[in-house]
Amino acid sequence: MRKLKTAVVGCGMISDIYIRNLAQLFSVTDLVAIANRTLDKAKEKAAFFGVPKAMTIDEVADDPEIELVVVLTPAPAHYDIIKKMLLKGKHVYTEKMFTTDVDQARELVELAEQKNLLIGVAPDTILGAGTQTARLALERGMIGDVTGGVVSINRNQNLNSELFRFLQEDGGALPYDVGIYYVATLVTLLGPVKEIRAFTSPAPVHEREFLFTDEKKDSWQIPGSNVVSAALKFESGALVSLHVNGNTINNEQNLIMLFGTNGIMKVGNPDTFNGTTEILLAENDWVTLPFTHGYNGKNKVSEPMPFDHYGSRGVGVAELAYSILAGRSNRCSKEYGLHCMEVLKGIDIAAETGTTYEVESTFEMTTLTPGYYSTVFGGFGRGDAERSLV
Numbered sequence: 284m285r286k287l288k289t290a291v292v293g294c295g296m297i298s299d300i301y302i303r304n305l306a307q308l309f310s311v312t313d314l315v316a317i318a319n320r321t322l323d324k325a326k327e328k329a330a331f332f333g334v335p336k337a338m339t340i341d342e343v344a345d346d347p348e349i350e351l352v353v354v355l356t357p358a359p360a361h362y363d364i365i366k367k368m369l370l371k372g373k374h375v376y377t378e379k380m381f382t383t384d385v386d387q388a389r390e391l392v393e394l395a396e397q398k399n400l401l402i403g404v405a406p407d408t409i410l411g412a413g414t415q416t417a418r419l420a421l422e423r424g425m426i427g428d429v430t431g432g433v434v435s436i437n438r439n440q441n442l443n444s445e446l447f448r449f450l451q452e453d454g455g456a457l458p459y460d461v462g463i464y465y466v467a468t469l470v471t472l473l474g475p476v477k478e479i480r481a482f483t484s485p486a487p488v489h490e491r492e493f494l495f496t497d498e499k500k501d502s503w504q505i506p507g508s509n510v511v512s513a514a515l516k517f518e519s520g521a522l523v524s525l526h527v528n529g530n531t532i533n534n535e536q537n538l539i540m541l542f543g544t545n546g547i548m549k550v551g552n553p554d555t556f557n558g559t560t561e562i563l564l565a566e567n568d569w570v571t572l573p574f575t576h577g578y579n580g581k582n583k584v585s586e587p588m589p590f591d592h593y594g595s596r597g598v599g600v601a602e603l604a605y606s607i608l609a610g611r612s613n614r615c616s617k618e619y620g621l622h623c624m625e626v627l628k629g630i631d632i633a634a635e636t637g638t639t640y641e642v643e644s645t646f647e648m649t650t651l652t653p654g655y656y657s658t659v660f661g662g663f664g665r666g667d668a669e670r671s672l673v
């Protein structure tokens with residue numbers, strides 16, 4: 284099997300898990316280069332993970348050997364880097380959100396189509412054992428037709444923005460930074476959203492000094508909406524209440540509860556790969572479903588690492604690589620990325636205008652083939668799960 288020559292752009296916090304998994308977990312990616320704004324950091328990461336080359340971002344674009352570029356920069360930098368790579372004929376996978384502007388995302392979708400290239404968009408947690416098990420259970424009709432749901436996620440995004448500086452920028456408010464995992468999981472489970480009504484509140488102006496560094500800054504305000512109360516109507520007819528609250532405490536209470544004609548389903552934390560799916564049928568107690576899929580987020584390829592909790596990140600890149608080789612569309616597709624983004628931006632528009640926002644974008648996705656696991660033979664057979672991506 285041919286491996287895709289792959290480069291990673293961005294050497295921040297999330298890059299370790301991607302680099303380790305793309306270099307060591309998946310056999311379809313050949314990680315040949317690491318790039319960053321500052322070459323020193325790229326050299327450091329390349330040396331640590333044994334990746335052959337450290338490059339500037341322009342060198343990645345100009346290298347004819349590189350076929351697939353994985354963009355791990357904050358969202359405001361995505362548009363320029365993705366466009367640059369597409370124009371040079373490279374397939375791209377990008378961390379969330381796709382861009383910070385729906386029109387820019389649409390432009391990139393069109394450019395990729397013109398150039399016959401694929402784009403993959405995070406989050407790829409939806410390809411993990413948790414969400415894929417929930418999706419298969421819904422497909423098999425375990426709770427009947429989903430008629431509605433309640434979804435909630437909270438954090439203290441203002442406190443978090445003191446430590447994680449990118450949260451002070453566009454895309455840093457809780458709905459975009461974390462709510463996206465909930466929207467991505469909902470659309471993976473229920474299909475596209477059709478209409479939105481919403482109320483939103485901004486983050487407060489943050490006037491404290493940095494708690495975790497010596498740097499002083501008078502004040503900042505995380506851009507966009509930091510509290511969302513939205514009603515989503517799906518193409519299927521399901522009605523879901525979405526509550527995302529970044530103006531509260533960090534003790535995360537993640538809730539996804541779906542109500543069907545024959546039962547109720549609770550879906551585990553969608554920011555992980557191994558959220559458990561629980562089912563309640565009439566006259567029964569709650570039962571936890573066994574995972575039907577692999578990519579449960581457990582490290583199988585190296586000694587334990589501090590970043591192991593980021594799980595199976597990169598599975599969307601591997602699935603994209605198999606899709607490129609097979610000449611088909613990928614699951615975390617550009618249409619999926621655009622749709623997740625349009626839903627979040629549509630919530631803002633619905634709130635601002637006090638009207639119903641009609642979602643234009645749509646997407647299709649198939650469930651991964653069940654029955655392939657990540658840890659058979661104690662991890663030796665990890666390729667088994669990879670066969671579900673082929």
Ligand SMILES: NC(=O)c1ccc[n+]([C@@H]2O[C@H](COP(=O)([O-])OP(=O)(O)OC[C@H]3O[C@@H](n4cnc5c(N)ncnc54)[C@H](O)[C@@H]3O)[C@@H](O)[C@H]2O)c1
Pocket residue numbers: 293294295296297298319320321355356357358359360378379380449460
């Ligand atoms: N940190 C997390 O827990 C986490 C989890 C999942 C996804 N993500 C996503 O991954 C992406 C990166 O997050 P992170 O935590 O690694 O961020 P980070 O701030 O730690 O690192 C960002 C990297 O991007 C580079 N960069 C920043 N601006 C750039 C620009 N304009 N041009 C080129 N390079 C630029 C920086 O040099 C750095 O290497 C974001 O989209 C984030 O939403 C982060």
